[in-house]
Amino acid sequence: MFNKTFLLTVFAALSMNASAINIQTQISIKQPGNEAKVIQLQADGNQLKPADGKALPLHISAQLANDGNDQVYTVTIKADATTYYNFGAQLATGIKSADSEFYLPGFWYHRNLRSPKQAPAFHTSKSWNFREDRLSSPMTSVYDEANGKSVAVIRQLDTPQECMTTHQAGEIILSGETSLGYLGLDCEQQEAKLTFGYPYIETPKRYIRKLTLAAPVFAFAKIEKGETKTIQWRISETEAKDFGEHVTLMWQRCFDNLKPQALKPLFTPEEMKKGLTNYFRQSYVSNYPLKYNSGHTLLTSDCKPFPEAQVGFCGRVLLNAFNAIEYGEQHGEQDLVTMGNEILESYLQHGLTSAGYFYDNVNFTRGFPSDDKVVHSIRQQSEGVYAILLYLKYEKAHGRRHPQWEARIKGILDGFLKLQKADGSFARKYHDNGTDVDGTGGSTPSSTSALVMGYRYFGKKQYLEAARRTVDYLEQNIISKSDYFSSTLDANCEDKEAAIAAVTATYYLAAVTKGKERQRYIDLCEKAAYFALSWYYMWDVPFAQGQMLGDLGLKTRGWSNVSVENNHIDVFVFELPHIVKWLGQQKGNQRFLQMHDVIFNSLSQLMPTPERLCGISVPGFYPEVVQHTTWDYGMNGKGFYNNLFAPGWTIASLWEMYSPTRTDDFLKK
Known part of the structure; x- marks a missing residue:
C-alpha cells in the first residue's frame, strides 16, 4: 500500500550549508476494514495539504527551526475527526545512491553486505524502513564516499510508550499508544534518501x-477529534574524511542529543x-572426562546442565573455573576452589588435541571428535590461553607453579606463530593440522591479547612481534576500512564483538609499548x-504492559545489540567498559567517561535472585538473549527471552x- 515514490515535495526555505532541505511527505489514512489511502502532501506556507486538493480530517503543519548547526523538523497533526493515520517523510540528501553508505546504529553499517541475504541488506533491497527500537540510537544517516558529506536524521524522543498488536504484518491499527516511529533509507533512485515517520x-x-524475513507491517495510530500530536526530528549535515569518521561524528551527535x-x-x-557464584555451584558437571560448568544450550525454565563443554565463546569454561578459584580463595569458599581446580586439571589431562590445541567444543553424547574432524577457531583458542595465563600468574603470586600448563600454553602460542x-x-x-577451514581474517584481533599476555608471562619477544603484526593487519584491513565483522561464532556478518576485539587488541599493545608506538595504538583503540x-x-526502548522485560522495569540504555544477524541485546562487555574509561582518561574524552558509567551501572538490572528471578528458574544464571524488539532467536518475541540461553559467557563477561x-595487574612488569 505504501508507494516508495513520494510524488510531491515540501521545499524548506531554511538552508543547510547553502542547500535547500528537500523533504517529501505523505499521510496515509485507514478506515477500519478498508485498505489505507495514501495521500501525497504539498506545502502551503507551514501547512501540508493534499496535492489533489481534497479535504482531510486532519490539519498538518511542518516547521523547520535552526538549533545550532542542525535543523529541527516539527510536524503537528490536529484532528477534526477521529482518524487512524501514518505520517511518512523522505529527506533527499543530494548524495548519489552509487556513492552512498549508511549507518543506522547497532543494525546497519555500510550496505550490510557482510550479512547474509536472509537478513536486512542490499542483497534483498536498496530501500528499507525499520522500527526505531531495532536501533541503539534512533537515527538514520548516509555518508558520501565521493565527497565526504554526512547527513543524518535523529528522532527527538517522546515519553516511552508501547502497545500490543493483534497482528504483526500488513496494515494494523494500534490498540493503544506507541512512541515508536520508523527510520530508514532509500537508494532505489539516483539520489539517496533518508526516510522517517510515525508510527x-x-x-x-x-x-x-534469526535469518528470517517476513511480510511488511504498516502501523496506524488513532487520534481523537480535537487531539494534537507533535513529532520532531533533528536533521544534521557535516563532513567526514571516511566512513569511520562519519560513525564517530554521528555517535557524538547522538550522545549529545540523547544525553544518556x-x-x-x-x-x-x-x-x-x-550472586553469580550460584551459577558455579549449580552448573557444575563432574561425570565426564572433562569437568565443566554447563554454559550453553540451557533452558531458562530449568537451567539443567547440557552435556557439552565449550572452552571459550559461549561456555567460557576455563575463565569461569579461574573466577571460581580466585573468588573462593578470597572468601574462604573451598568448594568453589575445588571445583575450579578440578575443571582445570581435567582440561590439562583430557582437553587438548594431539596437535596441542584446546578442544573448542566437546559434546559428550557424541564423544571427543577424531583428529580429522577437529575444527578450531582462533577466538576460542585465544580465550582459552587468556584464561590459563590469568590462572598461572595468580598461582605464581601465591607460590604455586604449574610447569605442565606452562608447556601446554607455550605450545599453543608457538602454534600461533606458525x-x-x-x-x-x-x-x-x-x-x-593447521590448514584453513575459514580463511577470513575478521577474527584476527582475538589472538592479540593472548600473544601479548604470552610475551609478558614468558618473555618471548616473538609473541610480541606477532601481536604487532596482528594490529598492522587490523589497521589496514579492518579499522581503516571500518569493516568489523565475523568475530562472533554463531553468525558471519557485521558485529559488535569484532569491534570490541579490535579495541581490546590495541589496548593490550598500548599497555606494553612506549612513545610513538604506544600513541599509535591508543589512537587506533579510540577509532575502534x-x-x-x-x-x-x-x-530506553518502550515495552507494552505484559511484556516481561518492561514489567521488570528494564532500561535498555547501556545494553547492546549483538549483530545485524542477531537483533537482540545482551551483556557482552568483558573488558570494554574499563578500556573505554581508560581511553576517556587518556584522550580527555568526557563522552567516553560518561558512557562507561551508563554501561557499568545498567547491566545488573536482570540479575536473577531468589526474590526476583527475572524469568530465569535458578538464581545467578544471568540471561543472555534479551529480546527488546520484534525479533526472537527462535521463541517468545519482544519483551521476553529465547527459551535457550548461554549463561556461561554472560557470567564471565560481567565478572x-x-x-x-585484572588486565593492568597482569601486564605490569
Whole structure:
C-alpha cells in the first residue's frame, strides 16, 4: 500500500550549508476494514495539504527551526475527526545512491553486505524502513564516499510508550499508544534518501527471527477529534574524511542529543559476584572426562546442565573455573576452589588435541571428535590461553607453579606463530593440522591479547612481534576500512564483538609499548571504540504492559545489540567498559567517561535472585538473549527471552567488568 515514490515535495526555505532541505511527505489514512489511502502532501506556507486538493480530517503543519548547526523538523497533526493515520517523510540528501553508505546504529553499517541475504541488506533491497527500537540510537544517516558529506536524521524522543498488536504484518491499527516511529533509507533512485515517520512501518520485509524475513507491517495510530500530536526530528549535515569518521561524528551527535544518564545500579560489584557464584555451584558437571560448568544450550525454565563443554565463546569454561578459584580463595569458599581446580586439571589431562590445541567444543553424547574432524577457531583458542595465563600468574603470586600448563600454553602460542599468515592475519577457523577451514581474517584481533599476555608471562619477544603484526593487519584491513565483522561464532556478518576485539587488541599493545608506538595504538583503540560503542543503546526502548522485560522495569540504555544477524541485546562487555574509561582518561574524552558509567551501572538490572528471578528458574544464571524488539532467536518475541540461553559467557563477561584491574595487574612488569 505504501508507494516508495513520494510524488510531491515540501521545499524548506531554511538552508543547510547553502542547500535547500528537500523533504517529501505523505499521510496515509485507514478506515477500519478498508485498505489505507495514501495521500501525497504539498506545502502551503507551514501547512501540508493534499496535492489533489481534497479535504482531510486532519490539519498538518511542518516547521523547520535552526538549533545550532542542525535543523529541527516539527510536524503537528490536529484532528477534526477521529482518524487512524501514518505520517511518512523522505529527506533527499543530494548524495548519489552509487556513492552512498549508511549507518543506522547497532543494525546497519555500510550496505550490510557482510550479512547474509536472509537478513536486512542490499542483497534483498536498496530501500528499507525499520522500527526505531531495532536501533541503539534512533537515527538514520548516509555518508558520501565521493565527497565526504554526512547527513543524518535523529528522532527527538517522546515519553516511552508501547502497545500490543493483534497482528504483526500488513496494515494494523494500534490498540493503544506507541512512541515508536520508523527510520530508514532509500537508494532505489539516483539520489539517496533518508526516510522517517510515525508510527512505525517496516518495509520491504520485517526481520522477525534469526535469518528470517517476513511480510511488511504498516502501523496506524488513532487520534481523537480535537487531539494534537507533535513529532520532531533533528536533521544534521557535516563532513567526514571516511566512513569511520562519519560513525564517530554521528555517535557524538547522538550522545549529545540523547544525553544518556547512568542508572543507580541495583547491586554493587561484590553483591553481583556473590550472586553469580550460584551459577558455579549449580552448573557444575563432574561425570565426564572433562569437568565443566554447563554454559550453553540451557533452558531458562530449568537451567539443567547440557552435556557439552565449550572452552571459550559461549561456555567460557576455563575463565569461569579461574573466577571460581580466585573468588573462593578470597572468601574462604573451598568448594568453589575445588571445583575450579578440578575443571582445570581435567582440561590439562583430557582437553587438548594431539596437535596441542584446546578442544573448542566437546559434546559428550557424541564423544571427543577424531583428529580429522577437529575444527578450531582462533577466538576460542585465544580465550582459552587468556584464561590459563590469568590462572598461572595468580598461582605464581601465591607460590604455586604449574610447569605442565606452562608447556601446554607455550605450545599453543608457538602454534600461533606458525598459523599467522604473511599479512599478520589468522584464519577464523582451522583444522587441527593447521590448514584453513575459514580463511577470513575478521577474527584476527582475538589472538592479540593472548600473544601479548604470552610475551609478558614468558618473555618471548616473538609473541610480541606477532601481536604487532596482528594490529598492522587490523589497521589496514579492518579499522581503516571500518569493516568489523565475523568475530562472533554463531553468525558471519557485521558485529559488535569484532569491534570490541579490535579495541581490546590495541589496548593490550598500548599497555606494553612506549612513545610513538604506544600513541599509535591508543589512537587506533579510540577509532575502534567508537564502532564498538555504536552498538550500545543510549535510550530506553518502550515495552507494552505484559511484556516481561518492561514489567521488570528494564532500561535498555547501556545494553547492546549483538549483530545485524542477531537483533537482540545482551551483556557482552568483558573488558570494554574499563578500556573505554581508560581511553576517556587518556584522550580527555568526557563522552567516553560518561558512557562507561551508563554501561557499568545498567547491566545488573536482570540479575536473577531468589526474590526476583527475572524469568530465569535458578538464581545467578544471568540471561543472555534479551529480546527488546520484534525479533526472537527462535521463541517468545519482544519483551521476553529465547527459551535457550548461554549463561556461561554472560557470567564471565560481567565478572570481567567487575574486575577492572585484572588486565593492568597482569601486564605490569
